[in-house]
Amino acid sequence: MRRLERTLLLKDYRQLCTLSKASFSPMLDTRGSDHARLYFDGNPPSRNILSCNRMLAAHVRNDQTPIAQDLFDQMLVKDVVSWNTMLTGLQKAKNPHGVNRCFLQMRRDGFRPSEYTISTVLNAFLGTAFNVLVSQIHALVVRLALSSSVFVGSALIKGYADIGDQIALSRVFDEIPMKDVSSSNALVSSYMELGCTLEAQRVFDVMPERNIVSWTSLVSGYINNKRINKARSVFDKMREKNVVSWTVMISGYVKNQKFMDALDLFLLMLKSRALPNHFTFSSVLDACAGCSSLILGQQVHSSILKLGTPEDVIMSTSLVDMYAKCGDIEAAFCVFGSMPRKNLVTWNSIIGGSARHGLATRALDKFERMIKCGVRPDEVTFVNVLSACGHGGMVEKGEKLFNSMKAKFGIEPNVEHYACMVDLYGRAGNLEEAEKLIQGMPFQPDVVIWVALLGACGLHSSLQLGEFAAKEIEKLRNDHPAIYSTLSKIHGERGVWDSVLEFRKIMKEKHIQKQNAGSWVESQYRIR
């Protein structure tokens, strides 16, 4: 490049830099005229760094991370805001690898991480294998003198909670000079996460200022520590409640199988004129499914439509699951078909629902479609398709799918899959094959396996093998109700009435009741 050109470029570059001097200062310090050239070519003055960053942020806000990444890669001059925005995009896209790579590149390029950078990176690493880096990032925070930031502090507290380091997280909190309500809230939920309910309560009690999040963190913490009644008593003390606090309490009841309490609370929420959102509806639908109430489920579905709740893949999956569990599989298919986006859980719900309704062919058809749509099956998918084959008597298809698990999809069959296969062979009357499979299993058979075999023996009146399975069950759990009822049935069918009476006597002594099959219709009445 000729000297004159170089001088001109450098002049233009300096002029451009005056648009945002603070952002450009690291570049001025470390870059030469080649960078000026690059900037001149790639970023005409109409596209200065501020407008590029704004565009980048807009893409990130709209969940268009790949577009943001393209723009970011094209930006020949970046500032710390550009890097932070890109990191936020990768964090939102749940791409911790990407965040790690971007963060490393940022540092290699000589940029100094800011409070924004640290809190974004730490949050991206939560719940991932990258959380081993928390203490290293903490060391960097100390070196960069960012320890006093409440944002960095909150992120570090959560990071240390994620790796179970109670001492470190309380030390981080202590070292924040001007603690705010958010950092205290982070401390409350982190103690709760580690099961330290007393510590969490103590922090909450001494907080100089509490907001709705502080209260909700406490409620949520008690729920996660299985203290549902304590959670409710805190919840009742809240003077102000919002959609999140209502949802936390409702979903807490659902997690604890207290479906009627969840539905009662949902009614209270509506009475208080709080507006449910997709989080609330997912939990409420789960409660309807839990008590098999189609009527309530339908009413909740109507409310979703009436309120114009925006489509959400999780909420719609809960709808599919609710309809399937409440006996209306056609409605489940209808909701499923109307979903613009489906994920693995959605597919598993419809496949599992079909299987439970005895619709083996439809279940397998959905499985094929799922593969065609490019969704990779997981272990739940295979439990569902194998049980569909079992209910449909499709032995060969089941065998083929079972063998394809490892070979085609890289999924190692677990004990549940073996139980499905034992059930599949057993129902079809192929008890020998079932027994052979158990013998060849790569792990010790559990109660579920033996119960599947015993069930098959009951179905096909196989006394010898049935007694063997019963003995194995007894070794693992000596009061399993299936043992006595099934053996009593087999003996009855063979006319060995003494044994039948003996089993009935044992069942009476041990207060064992034959488990009755539940009926959807029955539970409809129960709820009214």
Place this chain on the structure above:
DNA sequence: TTAGGGTTAG
């Protein structure tokens, strides 16, 4: 122009 603390499914 960039960040934190409480909520959902098989």
